[in-house]
Structures are given as structure tokens and as C-alpha cells.
Amino acid sequence: MDPVPLYEGMVTDPALLGVAAIVAEVRDCTGTWLELFRPEAMRGLATVVAVSASGLEHRDLATLTKLGAWICAFDDMVDDSDVTDDELSLRIAQYERLICDRECPELAFDPIAQVLSMVLNALSSAPLGRPLWPLLASQLVAACHAMQWERSAAAARARGKRTPLDVYLQHGADSICVGFVVTAAAMLIGEPATLSQVPALQVAQRHSAMAVRIANDLATWSREKTEAFASNALAFAGEESIVPLRDRIETELRALSFTLARVSSELPRTVSFIRRFTDCFVTLYRHGELTDAGR
Numbered sequence: 001m002d003p004v005p006l007y008e009g010m011v012t013d014p015a016l017l018g019v020a021a022i023v024a025e026v027r028d029c030t031g032t033w034l035e036l037f038r039p040e041a042m043r044g045l046a047t048v049v050a051v052s053a054s055g056l057e058h059r060d061l062a063t064l065t066k067l068g069a070w071i072c073a074f075d076d077m078v079d080d081s082d083v084t085d086d087e088l089s090l091r092i093a094q095y096e097r098l099i100c101d102r103e104c105p106e107l108a109f110d111p112i113a114q115v116l117s118m119v120l121n122a123l124s125s126a127p128l129g130r131p132l133w134p135l136l137a138s139q140l141v142a143a144c145h146a147m148q149w150e151r152s153a154a155a156a157r158a159r160g161k162r163t164p165l166d167v168y169l170q171h172g173a174d175s176i177c178v179g180f181v182v183t184a185a186a187m188l189i190g191e192p193a194t195l196s197q198v199p200a201l202q203v204a205q206r207h208s209a210m211a212v213r214i215a216n217d218l219a220t221w222s223r224e225k226t227e228a229f230a231s232n233a234l235a236f237a238g239e240e241s242i243v244p245l246r247d248r249i250e251t252e253l254r255a256l257s258f259t260l261a262r263v264s265s266e267l268p269r270t271v272s273f274i275r276r277f278t279d280c281f282v283t284l285y286r287h288g289e290l291t292d293a294g295r
Helices: 019-037 039-052 058-079 085-101 111-124 133-158 165-175 178-189 192-196 198-224 233-237 239-263 268-287
Strands: none
Touching: 019 039, 019 058, 019 111, 039 058, 039 268, 058 085, 058 111, 058 133, 058 178, 085 111, 085 133, 111 133, 111 178, 133 165, 133 178, 133 233, 165 178, 165 198, 165 233, 178 198, 178 268, 192 198, 198 233, 198 239, 198 268, 233 239, 239 268
């Protein structure tokens, strides 16, 4: 897929943004476990990050891309049917300790945890790493539990138990991981006014996450509808909900734009990141999936 229409003119040549160098660094840090981190999606992740946060230095772009690689790997582990529910609960409890206490010796064997630890170390030294740490940690933990909830809800649906669409979307807005990625970007961008605008930042994150969640589900439905345990808005609401869900994306984007306009003068770089990050993913999912980006 040509990256120019994908990003609606935001970028003309991803190579000029150092995407190849970012991908190479992420692949180096994942080492012999590269297959765990969706290598086919790595260039797409790096391209979205480079377009969204073009003002950041290479090391910061690499940190955000590694965070995206961790999301993909952790999500795949949650979806792995060979991992039992009890094993998943234990692993999430261990990740929670790693996130909140910054250490968990039991995860020393886990390459996915090692990549997250690299990211957390980099974010802890970011300009706003310390003051925004409680928010980041709470969002990371919430995302892990939301992924687990989705797995349980998909299994329940397969047994004939219905879950209301709005309930799914509330969890899905956490599991799509937009919130903590935006917080991580805000840490690295480091605009001082961020600390006084955290409530507005959280509102913006929620609107962005909801739009991206729904766009992702619409894009992946043709593949996921054949899966026994698909966790997708259309799996819960039915294909007759496609048009209302498309309308919901537009509603969330308008609300996001309104929220960002209120703080754009105080947080110009952070607002720019949120706008571009959201637009990149929504546009991407209108054309295909993450693996189509940046080809």
C-alpha cells in the first residue's frame, strides 16, 4: 500500500523520517525473539510514530515504537489459546508488579517483559516521566486487564452469552492502548503545561481510543469473523451495526477535535501528536490493517 494516501499527505517518503533506522533498532532489541513482536507490522508502527511525533529525537521515536511492539506481543499472548486462564491471570499479575514496582524477578525469562522494561526505563528519565508515572502505570495495568476481559467476553459469547456493545467498547477503548501511548508521548515531549491539563488530556485520549478501537474492529472484521473467539465490536453487535459504528467514529473525532482545540495553545506539540496519531490509525484502518502501513 502506498503510504502517501494512507496518511493523507502527512508524509511523502517514510525513509526521510528515519523509519528504517527505527525498525532496525527495534529489531536489534528484540533479538532472537523477533517473531514474538509481529515483525510484519514493525514498519507500520514505526511509520505511524514517525509521522505523529516528528519533532522527537530518534531515541524517543524508537521508544514509542518499542512500546507498540510490546502491545502487539502482549496482545498475541492474551489471544493464545495455549495459555490457560489461570496462566494468563498469573502473568498479568506479574506484569502489574513490573509496571508498578519496576521489577519482577519471575519475568526474567520473558522477552516480552524485557522489551517493556526497556521502555519503562526510557520513559522514567523522560522530561515528564516522574510526574506522569502514576497515570501511565494505571493505564498500562488497565489495558492488560481489558485485554483479559475481552478474551473472557469472547469465550462467553461463543457459549451464547451476550455482552452489550457499549460494555465491550468501554473495555475495548482500554485494550487498544491509545491512552498510555499518548501519555508516554506526552512524557517524552515534555510540555510543562501538561501537568495542569491532565483531565483534558484524559478526555482527549478517550475519544481518540474509542475512534481507533472502532476503526480497528471494522478493518479486521473480515478476518476475525471466521475466528471462534473473535473480540470485535461486530461480533457483539452484528454486521447491521457497521453504519452506526462508522457514524460513532465521526462523533468521537469531532469530540476529540473540540477537546484538543481547548488546550492547543498550551500544549501545541502534544495536541499535534494526538491529532496525527489518531488520524494515522483511523485513516490506516479505512484502507486496511497495520501490516499494510508504510509498505
